[in-house]
Amino acid sequence: MLEIDCSKGEGGGQMVRTSVAMSTLTGKEVHLTRIRENRPTNGLSRQHCTAINAVAEMTGSVAIGNTPGSRELIFKPGNEMRYSLDTDVGSAGSVSLVLQAMLLAGSRTDRPLRIDITGGTNVMWAPPIDTYNQVLFPLMERMGIKVKAEILERGFFPEGGGRVSALLDPVEKISPLKLPDLGKxxxxxxxxxxxxxxxxxxxxxxxxxxxxxxxxxxxxxxxxxxxxxxxxxxxxxxxxxxxxxxxxxxxxxxxxxxxxxxxxxxxxxxxxxxxGATLDVNTADQLLPYMAMADGDSVFSVSRISRHLLSQMDTLEDFLDVGFGVERRESVYNFTVSPGRGT
Missing domain, CATH: 3.30.360.20 (RNA 3'-terminal phosphate cyclase, insert domain)
Known part of the structure; x- marks a missing residue:
């Protein structure tokens, strides 16, 4: 069983979401400790619990300790995939962050995967679904991962009430993303x-x-x-x-x-x-797990290295044989992601 200290790096919910999704993809059981220890409110929030439960329900996995406030979680991956799922984050919890975990966990699906989520579509401290449609999903499609997300209703803090319907097409393979420059x-x-x-x-x-x-x-x-x-x-x-x-x-x-x-x-x-960056900072950390599983090396650059990006690298190295090369050149950091070439 993998032991992951969730107080490292950005110390937030991303390490939890990525770990749970990667557990389902690799078949590795994981024990998460010190969850969100460095945040004003320690432990799992309701939004995190929803994401964990949704991934577990979708993949036939077992989550032990998945309750609000919990600082530890054991996740035992399953292998019984469900291809249609409805979930409610509750109030204005972020729809996009729950979807982030579910799409990653489903990124090897051999059938269309439909996900309906109710909650907050546009809330603070989370990427809006609109940006997924504008930036993230078009780049994922280049990698062979085609997602469509329709905003049926918008939800804002504190009431929420938004609803998004997403469809992930079958994924045959994940191609590398090569973005040395953006062009005109x-x-x-x-x-x-x-x-x-x-x-x-x-x-x-x-x-x-x-x-x-x-x-x-x-x-x-x-x-x-x-x-x-x-x-x-x-x-x-x-x-x-x-x-x-x-x-x-x-x-x-x-x-x-x-x-x-x-x-x-x-x-x-x-x-x-x-x-001169080829990925904005927020999109880079969301694409990194797919690059780490791609059929070849990916390249991109960012204007700064966020704590989220560092946490993603640490977490992915726990689950995968992957190498990350980083070089500072002028005003950007150039990244190379090399699956199968870990240290």
Whole structure:
């Protein structure tokens, strides 16, 4: 049984989600300890428990200690795959983070896998489903992993109530992702969404993001207005290049104007674009597990090495024979991911 100290690296829920998913893929039992020890609230949250339970239910696995507040977990992988699953995170727990674990656990499926999740679609401290559709899923498709996700209802903090339906096609093999450069910028586009809020918020979000992006040819912004049990607003941007994508996003919050929020999203994207990176920091750590299982070496660069990325490397090395090469060159860190060449 693998022993993993979850207080290392970023010390959050990502190590838990990745470990549980990799356990199902490798058949290795895992004992996780000191879960989220360095966070203000220790142990598993409800969102983490939902992800663990969903992966276990989907794969016929057994999770011992999967209760809110638990600082230890034993996960025993199964081999009975379910191909249709509905799960509810509860309130505004992140739909995208639960989906992240389930897609990784299902990445060797030989049949279509349907996943319906209820919870928060656009919440703080988690990637929005929109960015998955704009950036993550198109890059995964290049690797042979085709996912479609439809936002049926949006859910914001604290009520949640969002619903996403995702479909993962059968995966024959995982191809490496080679992104030494992005090529020419084609356009910047985005989606601005509001729910149960006045139109002036949409206008301010768009106004805030457009001016900083004028030197890059401006931005094409789609607007979406919905109703639901929760209220909120946000903006997801993507810089579309000939060879890849960079993304940024923002959720509005009390105490900060929507216009400033839109400007923040634009400036975050510009920082990535001007760095010379070929993956934005948030997308890199989500793609790393697939690169580690690919049929060949992957290459990419990031503007900085996040603690999430370091944690992913540590966790993947526990489960797989994989090597990570990192070289600092000018303003970026160049990565090579080499399956079958671990230390």
């Amino acid at each position: 910028l084609k356009r910047v586009r985005g989606i601005c969404f509001t729910q149960n809020l006045p139109d002036w918020i949409t206008k301010q979000l768009i106004s805030g993001c457009k001016k900083p992006l004028e030197p890059f040819g401006g931005a094409e912004i789609e607007t979406e207005r919905t109703t639901g049990i929760s209220k909120g607003a946000g903006l997801c941007l993507v810089a579309e290049y000939k060879k890849g994508f960079l993304g940024s996003n923002v959720i509005t919050a009390r105490g900060r104007s929507p216009k400033d929020a839109g400007t923040d999203a634009a400036n975050d994207l510009i920082k990535e674009m001007e760095s």
